[in-house]
Amino acid sequence: MTLVTIRSDGSSLLEGYRRTVGQRTLTVLERVARRLKGHRIVMVNSTSTGGGVAEILHRLVALLNELGVPTTWEVMPGDARFYGITKTIHNTLHGWPGSLSPEDRDYFHEMNRRAAERLALDGDLVLIHDPQPAAIVAHRRRPHQHWVWRCHIDLSRANPEVWEFLAPEVTRYDAAVFSHVAFVPPLPIPAYLVPPSIDPLSDKNRELSEEEEDALLDPLDLPSRKPWITQVSRFDRIKDPSGVVDAFLLARKREDAHLVLAGGTADDDPEGAEVLNEVQTKVAGRSDVSVLSLPPDAHLTINAMQRRSTVVLQKSLREGFALTVSEALWKRRAVVASAVGGIPLQVLHERTGLLVRSIEGCAFQITRLLRSAELRRRLGQAGREHVREHFLHPREACDYLAVFARLIERGI
Amino acid sequence: MPEPFELHGVVHLVRPIGYRAHDLESLRVGIAGASAQTLFYHAYQPQLRYSAVTDLPPDDFSAWVNGVVQDRETAERLSFAVQHRAGSCAELRDALVQVLLSVPEKARLQRAAPDEGDFVFLEMDSVAVETGRYASDSVELMQHLAEVEPVVIFYHLVEQPWLDPERPSLIHWVEKGGDRRLAEWLRLSLMSGLPLEEGRRRLMRRWRQSRLGRSVAEATASPEHERREAGRRAVAGLVRRITQSEQSDDPGHDS
Numbered sequence: 257m258t259l260v261t262i263r264s265d266g267s268s269l270l271e272g273y274r275r276t277v278g279q280r281t282l283t284v285l286e287r288v289a290r291r292l293k294g295h296r297i298v299m300v301n302s303t304s305t306g307g308g309v310a311e312i313l314h315r316l317v318a319l320l321n322e323l324g325v326p327t328t329w330e331v332m333p334g335d336a337r338f339y340g341i342t343k344t345i346h347n348t349l350h351g352w353p354g355s356l357s358p359e360d361r362d363y364f365h366e367m368n369r370r371a372a373e374r375l376a377l378d379g380d381l382v383l384i385h386d387p388q389p390a391a392i393v394a395h396r397r398r399p400h401q402h403w404v405w406r407c408h409i410d411l412s413r414a415n416p417e418v419w420e421f422l423a424p425e426v427t428r429y430d431a432a433v434f435s436h437v438a439f440v441p442p443l444p445i446p447a448y449l450v451p452p453s454i455d456p457l458s459d460k461n462r463e464l465s466e467e468e469e470d471a472l473l474d475p476l477d478l479p480s481r482k483p484w485i486t487q488v489s490r491f492d493r494i495k496d497p498s499g500v501v502d503a504f505l506l507a508r509k510r511e512d513a514h515l516v517l518a519g520g521t522a523d524d525d526p527e528g529a530e531v532l533n534e535v536q537t538k539v540a541g542r543s544d545v546s547v548l549s550l551p552p553d554a555h556l557t558i559n560a561m562q563r564r565s566t567v568v569l570q571k572s573l574r575e576g577f578a579l580t581v582s583e584a585l586w587k588r589r590a591v592v593a594s595a596v597g598g599i600p601l602q603v604l605h606e607r608t609g610l611l612v613r614s615i616e617g618c619a620f621q622i623t624r625l626l627r628s629a630e631l632r633r634r635l636g637q638a639g640r641e642h643v644r645e646h647f648l649h650p651r652e653a654c655d656y657l658a659v660f661a662r663l664i665e666r667g668i
Numbered sequence: 669m670p671e672p673f674e675l676h677g678v679v680h681l682v683r684p685i686g687y688r689a690h691d692l693e694s695l696r697v698g699i700a701g702a703s704a705q706t707l708f709y710h711a712y713q714p715q716l717r718y719s720a721v722t723d724l725p726p727d728d729f730s731a732w733v734n735g736v737v738q739d740r741e742t743a744e745r746l747s748f749a750v751q752h753r754a755g756s757c758a759e760l761r762d763a764l765v766q767v768l769l770s771v772p773e774k775a776r777l778q779r780a781a782p783d784e785g786d787f788v789f790l791e792m793d794s795v796a797v798e799t800g801r802y803a804s805d806s807v808e809l810m811q812h813l814a815e816v817e818p819v820v821i822f823y824h825l826v827e828q829p830w831l832d833p834e835r836p837s838l839i840h841w842v843e844k845g846g847d848r849r850l851a852e853w854l855r856l857s858l859m860s861g862l863p864l865e866e867g868r869r870r871l872m873r874r875w876r877q878s879r880l881g882r883s884v885a886e887a888t889a890s891p892e893h894e895r896r897e898a899g900r901r902a903v904a905g906l907v908r909r910i911t912q913s914e915q916s917d918d919p920g921h922d923s
Contacts, residue, residue, distance in 0.1 A: 280817050284677055287797040437684050437788045449682045449790070595735075596784070604718065605735060645719070658679035658795045665795070 269315065269457075270322045273650055276456045281644060285654040289323035291661045296379035297327040302342065302388035304331045308452075309385050309408055315455055315649050316656075325657065330375040332389040338367045342388045345422070349387065351413030356421060365391055372396040381660045384429075391425045402663045405429045406656075408452070410576045410597075412438045430663050433656070435577050436598045448659055451601060453652040454582050454643070459555035461586055464563060472560040478546055479514050483566035485622055486516040488558055491532040491549075494574045495519075496594075499615050501538055501545065503571065506619035508544060511626040515539075518548040518561060563587050566632065567625045571618055572596055582647040585609065585639030590632040592621045602647065608639040672802040673841045675812055677820045678827070680713065681793040689787040691780035692742065695729070696768040698789050704757040708831055709792035711750045711760060712861075716822040719864040728787075729764065736785045742771055751861045756833065794827065806847045809838075810875050818864045825858045825867075850875070 274282055299317060303310050313329055320327040334342070341360045348354045356364075372395035382403045384390060393403050405426050411419065411434075419441060426432055431446040440447045454461055464472075478484065485504055489495035497517055504515040517535060520528075532549060539545040550557060562568060568584035568591050575597030582602050584591050591609035593599045603609035610621040625632050645651070685706060689695035699707070710728035718725040726734075727750040734743035749763040768776065781787070799820055803809035813821060824838040843851040857871040858864065890898070 283817055284679060284797060284819060287677060287799065288679055288795070291797065437790065438784075440684050442686065447683055448793075449684070607718070611735075642718070646717075654679060655681070658681055661679075661795050662681060662793060 268322060269318050272457050273319070273648075277644055277648055277650060281648070281650055285650050285657070286323060288654055288657040288661060289320070289325050292325050292381075292657055292664075295325065295381055295660070295664070297325060297381045297383060297660070298377050298379035299327065299329045299383050299385065300332060300375065300377070300389045300392065301329075301385040302332045302334060304329075311455070311458075312453075312649065312652070313385070315457075316653055319649065319653050320657075323653075326379075328376065328379065330377065332367075332371045332392070333374065334367060334388070337363060345387050345418055346409065348415035348418040349409050349411055349422075351415065354415065355417060361421060365394075368392050369395050383656060387422055390422060393428045394425060397428070402660060403429045404656075404659060404663070405432045406450075407432060407434050407439065410436070410439050411441050414441065431659060433659060436601075438597070439576075448655075450652060450655040450659070451598065451647060452577050452579055453647050453649050454579055454586060455649050456586060460559050461583055462559070464556070464560055468556075469560040469563060472557050473564060476546070476548060476557070476561075478516060482512060482514040482544075483626055484516050484561075484564060485513050485567045485569060485626075486518065486561060486565040487569040487571065488518045488562065488580055489570070489572070491519045491528045491535065493527075493531055494572055496571050496573050497531065497535045498538060499573075499618070500569055500571050501535065503569075503615045503618035503622060504545070506616065507622040507626070510623045513544070513566070513622075513626055515545040516548065516561065516565070517545070518550055518558065520550060520552055558583075559587075562589060565589055567592060567622055569618070569622075570594065570599060571612070572599070575599055578602070579647070581609075582643045585636075586643045586647075588636035588640045590625045590635050591639065592618055592625065602642070603639075604642065607635070608642045609635055670841060670844045672804045673809065673838060675799045675801045675803065675816060675820055675838075676823055677797040677799055677817060678794040678823045679797060679819075680709075680716075681795060682709065682790050683793060685789050685791045687789045689732075689781075689789070691777055692733070692737065692739065692768055692771055693773065693776035695733070695787060696765055696776065698787070699729070699761060699764050699768070702761070702789060703791060704831055705792045706789055707757055707760055707764075708827070709790055711764075712826060712830065713792060715826065715858070715861060715864060716819060719818045719822075725861070725863060732781075732787045736781045736787070737779050739771075739779045742767065742779070745770075757830075794823075806842060806845060806850050809842065810850075810872070813868070814872055818868075821858070821868060822864060825854055829855075849878070 270282070297320060299313055301309050301313060317327050317329045341356065341364050344354050344356060344360070368389060368391035371389060372392045375392070377392070377396050380401050382401055383406055384392065384403065385406045386408055390405060397403060423441070427444055429445055431448060432443060433448050433450045434440045435450065435452050437449055456462065487495070487497070487500050489497070491497060500517060501515065507513065519532070532547070536547050539547060562584050568589045570578055570581050570591065570593040572578060572594050573596065575594070577598035578593070581591055581593055581599055585602060585608060591603055592612055593603050593609060595611040595613060600611060603611055605611040610625070612618040612621055687698050689698045712727070714725040714727055727747065730743040730746040730750065733739050733746055745767045746764060749760070749767055771779070799816065801812045801816065803812055828835065829837045829839060839851050839854050842854060853871060853874055858867040862870070
């Protein structure tokens with residue numbers, strides 16, 4: 257079976273969003289959905305579990321159906337060889353070295369052709385996610401259909417050879433959608449910008465009671481009386497954990513605080529383990545720094561940690577979109593972050609958070625925030641409203657519907 | 669009053685036009701050749717994009733010149749040009765280009781962004797959305813404007829009059845209905861670049877104050893039981909507004 261059935265626990269997702277984000281945010285979405293009455297959407301990606309795209313699709317498909325836009329989700333079948341090839345495509349599009357052999361290219365097309373035969377692509381609006389199923393369009397496109405390619409990947413450093421392989425498939429679509437302007441390659445079709453979003457109902461972002469927070473945080477043995485300065489990121493040099501420690505130590509000379517560096521376990525990433533080791537060595541013997549290696553499913557713990565933090569950092573040297581920033585802003589946290597990638601869209605300097613460019617700048621802003629509860633409150637409140645309007649799932653759903661509405665209207 | 673007026677909302681889709689500015693000179697070239705949708709998106713759409721921010725929303729041009737190029741004086745002057753929003757696309761373009769031309773050419777080339785800090789020109793594509801709300805007179809219109817989402821107000825009072833001035837707008841409709849004073853208030857309410865919610869609050873306050881005298885005059889001529897009923901309705905309306913405002917302030921009720 258390739259059709260993924262969306263399970264429901266009987267509660268209305270729409271109602272959940274309404275309670276969490278407010279009616280005003282949903283009104284526009286409901287109205288755009290009405291414009292698509294009589295149309296049918298098919299989403300296609302390559303996995304139903306694991307990864308951010310599958311997470312979003314679970315919610316999105318259920319939400320669109322509740323809004324009265326019949327939407328199904330097809331998962332492209334594959335085998336180990338195909339996934340090996342698509343992993344290479346994924347990594348090289350992210351800028352890693354690698355290439356595709358002629359056999360790899362043929363196999364990629366062959367698997368897309370087979371998927372085109374097997375999948376139920378009978379909707380008139382088809383949204384294909386990421387490169388794996390991108391070539392299905394060549395085999396299954398019908399005249400009455402509108403096809404959109406949604407790229408969740410940062411293509412700003414894409415390997416030109418691999419992009420040239422994929423680009424002819426992308427140009428068969430009516431439009432493409434990218435997360436950030438820096439990710440958009442030159443294309444002859446309309447390219448829309450739709451930023452990614454967070455789910456306010458997920459374990460990572462839902463409201464927690466004080467008791468829940470205590471239960472989640474007690475085992476971590478973090479000091480409860482000191483303000484926490486927290487960065488949640490995998491242990492990777494581009495997230496600059498070493499720079500975070502340096503900035504904290506400078507700020508610590510002025511104000512008492514505790515640094516929490518929390519990241520995922522790095523079992524399958526040798527460099528990650530190396531970076532984790534470097535950070536641990538750097539802070540060895542310090543009682544005011546905690547380095548936590550968390551399991552990948554520690555969503556509730558991260559949620560509780562962000563909520564208890566006085567300042568949340570994202571001092572990356574390079575970024576894709578960095579939705580951890582939106583996660584912190586949604587929790588009304590004061591955020592200090594680097595002005596890279598998609599961060600400036602989320603952090604409007606001095607309005608929803610503070611942008612920095614150096615270790616000293618980061619230390620200065622941490623100190624400033626530790627000293628002013630009023631500044632933290634003002635930035636946190638504005639940050640939450642900014643995320644409510646721009647970086648929650650209902651807005652992303654609304655944008656997809658608007659793209660289709662535009663294509664239908666223009667008869668593209 | 670003329671035919672009932674239908675209120676619309678919009679969803680703004682955004683797409684890159686393929687041009688980037690690296691310094692003040694390439695910013696000038698970009699502005700000189702930009703479409704109305706592009707200029708509008710960067711100059712005025714921030715008013716909607718950052719409607720949650722209580723301070724004056726920054727336009728994209730001056731925000732970039734200030735924050736990335738770090739030329740405060742030019743940024744201030746660009747801000748001024750946008751805030752005093754020239755009435756048309758051509759006037760705005762001219763005002764912005766003049767500000768940039770006032771910087772000597774050599775300096776325009778020298779005042780540049782760091783790597784990866786280019787200004788990316790974007791174009792706005794508005795997808796219209798029906799609200800199902802119609803106003804048959806000024807009173808009904810103002811009731812709707814008090815309740816609709818910010819994008820509806822933005823579309824009718826900022827976007828449509830600026831991007832499509834030839835097409836009859838909400839303000840024209842109010843004028844046609846004979847309420848010139850309200851038409852003028854609507855015209856001025858957001859054109860000063862106020863944050864949307866603040867603009868709406870001021871407009872509503874003005875409107876209610878203007879209705880006060882008329883309501884009192886009408887009420888004095890009414891019999892006692894009608895006055896009592898009107899008083900009851902006014903209190904009920906006030907309670908409803910306060911409750912709605914509390915609910916919309918924070919539906920999350922979080923800590």
